Amino acid sequence: MIHLFKTRRLALGLAFSLCFCFKLFAQDTVRLQLKWNHQFQFAGYYMALEKGFYQQKNLNVEILEGNKTASPPLDAILNNEADFAISSSSVAIYRMEGYPLVALAAIMQTSPLVWITLKDKDFATPHELIGRKLPVLTPNESAELLTVFRMEGLDLKQINFINHRATVDDLINNKVDAINGYIANEPFLLDKLGHQYNLIRPKNYGVNFYNDVLVTHEKFAKNNPEIIENFTAASLQGWQYALENIDETISIIRNKYAPNKSLEHLLYEAKVIQSLIMPELVQLGHMNPGRWQFIADTYKELNLTQGDNSIEGLIYTRPKADLTWFIHAIVLSLVIILVLLVITWRFAYLSSTLKREISRRQYAERKLIKANNELKAQASSDPLTQIYNRRAFFDKGQSIVRFATRKNYPMSLLMIDIDYFKKINDQYGHAAGDLALQKVCDCIKAEVIRSHDIFARIGGEEFAILMVDCDLQASENVADRIHKRIQELHIPWKNSQSFTLTVSIGIAPVTNELSESLTQADIALYRAKQNGRNCHFTYIDEDEKDVV
Structure with a gap:
């Protein structure tokens, strides 16, 4: 009897030890739903798996390819078909409509979504697509592309939308007049087929949202904070590796994930994706709460959602631990x-x-x-507006110019001057003038300034913006948005008074010397003043004259 008791106790102890060891070494299995077919667009997740970054975090990751039959990524999370998903900025729409989704990281700082038309059709602007056949997915999946029409004041009912996914073949065979695609994919296919095309890029119309956002369910995140943080960290590590080892990454993708894609196609896609991620300028996965709020406000202002909920909680934060x-x-x-x-x-x-x-x-x-x-x-900031001063603008701006020149990023310089500023001081006093400077500065920061732009006060009522990855056409769109917002600005004053103001803007391209570009922008600003103010001019060096 004693021997039997000892045997049972030994067996129980062994079983307990085995259970403990299994728990210690068991991996957490999670599913990642991609938004489309395997391609370089998801390279970071492949490399995190292939290089063992997930395994080092004790994770067993299953990557689910997106295709025509799969649920949309966000629906896959809500339906418990996946633990993580890759989505667009439309996750903000879901959040405002009450769906418990949280964003973990934004991989692309600039969206790759574009409208594509054939050159011979001569449809190069949103206005020229009125009445044309356009393929469109659900509003949430196509929200960013639909926003372009709303930003141009167009009624979506004026456009003949077809509710299905269209291909390059559909465009060539005139089944549709435009397709929604990725700048990293469809242009390559059209080039190979010998077709010239137009790209209608949302960012040229003031729509520059995050894309390829890593998303999960709020409840899952709350219950599994370690899995969330381990998966996010390993994924970003995978992206870092993929961008630093593009040739190796392309070889692995073609051999294991996308054998139907050529090396040339994958290399083209890799270069475009890298320019959208901008790893040299922005930390991988970075998300700005103010930019998310602007995205949500834009969706709501353009009636792309009827949700009234706040997006508070959209960006993931680790739950507070029990400190008892x-x-x-x-x-x-x-x-x-x-x-x-x-x-x-x-x-x-x-x-x-x-x-x-x-x-x-x-x-x-x-x-x-x-x-x-x-x-x-x-030494580096203006005490009144809390933005960079003139000295800091040149110190930081010139280093940014050198970097952007090496990377062949387009740059523009906007010089902004408040019209008739002396009249404000004379009529209301210098305190009102100071308030006007602060309000104008706050308005510009909220509307157009990105994390890698340089915004400074360089004179009494003069401001300058150095914009990286922004050509002259895009900078003119930025100037239009500034004019619109400043004209809508009502500055409160004493005894329930308020006053309005306007600004004049000079625009110049940036080459090598920031001081030279500032001089050119100042010339363009002077022309704007001559033309009656409340407008903008662009300096064109090769013609040696300014054009509105």
């Missing part, structure tokens, strides 16, 4: 410290004196660091 054990540990530590203090009372005075001296020096060091930081801030 920590408090208990602190209490226990304090008791132990008190006991030790009683035992070592003879050394208490020397110990406290030493601590006071250390604290005094730390306090002095913190004060010195704070003073140095304040001096640095004062």
